[in-house]
Amino acid sequence: TQQLLSGRAPRPKPFRVTNADRSVKKGIMASSLEDLMNKVSDSLSVPCVGSLVLDEDGTGVDTEDFFQTLPDNAVLMVLEEGHKWTLHPSSPSRDQL
Amino acid sequence: TQQLLSGRAPRPKPFRVTNADRSVKKGIMASSLEDLMNKVSDSLSVPCVGSLVLDEDGTGVDTEDFFQTLPDNAVLMVLEEGHKWTLHPSSPSRDQL
Known part of the structure; x- marks a missing residue:
């Protein structure tokens, strides 16, 4: 029988979080924005997380x-202070290799 | 340090695991990430498994x-130390809606 936590915290959901240059992406479970921020810091070796943005459009x-409305496996980018989101290079206009 | 909750042994699920150059792909049953890592090492002759990544987006x-959220038959790539994931050449992402 599965035991549920007594209704306090939302169910943890899977997210996919990438760094600013998209060289690393990690699957991370989190139940809140704060929880995700903390885990991202460890998992992606970002000592000082500035913000989290949606990878698709920044x-x-x-x-x-707003965080709680994101679907399972939403792709987020972690930005350090002073870094900016840029459009993914493999979005539709990219030349084929 | 990870602890398994008592009495919650997950049912083994099927995975499809490929090597870094996608020359070999194997169907492997596993009930945990550690279980899969061990079986991948034997099945794909990778003596030193660095990491497992999703084939679709790395x-x-x-x-x-996070491993437990993956669906049956998720396609994973095993990477040895120093190897990197690359986008599948026939990936349809460019032409999706």
């Missing part, structure tokens, strides 16, 4: 309630 | 809880 994920 | 599967 939308900043700043609030817990 | 997401690193480092944690047991």
Whole structure:
């Protein structure tokens, strides 16, 4: 029988988090934005997380309630202070190798 | 340090695991990330498994809880130390909606 936590915390969901140059991407489980920020810092070796944005369009994920609307396996980018999101190079206009 | 919750041995699930150059792919049953790592090492003759990543986008599967969210027949790539994931040449991502 599976034991559920007594309704306090949302169920942890899977996210995929990449660094600013997209050289590393990690699957991370998190139940809240703060939880994800903490885990990202360890998992991607980012000592000082500035912000989390959606990889697809750079939308900043700043609030817990917006975070909770993200689907399973949403792809996020972690930005350190002073770094900026840039469009993924393999989006539709890229030349084939 | 990871602890298994008592009495919660996950059912083994099927995975499809390929090597870094995608020349070999094997169907492997595993109930945990550690179990899969061990079986991959034998099955694909990789003496020193560095990491497992999702074949579709290179997401690193480092944690047991993220591993448990993967669907049956998820395609993974085993990477040895120093090897890197590269996008599958026939990936349809460019032409998706």
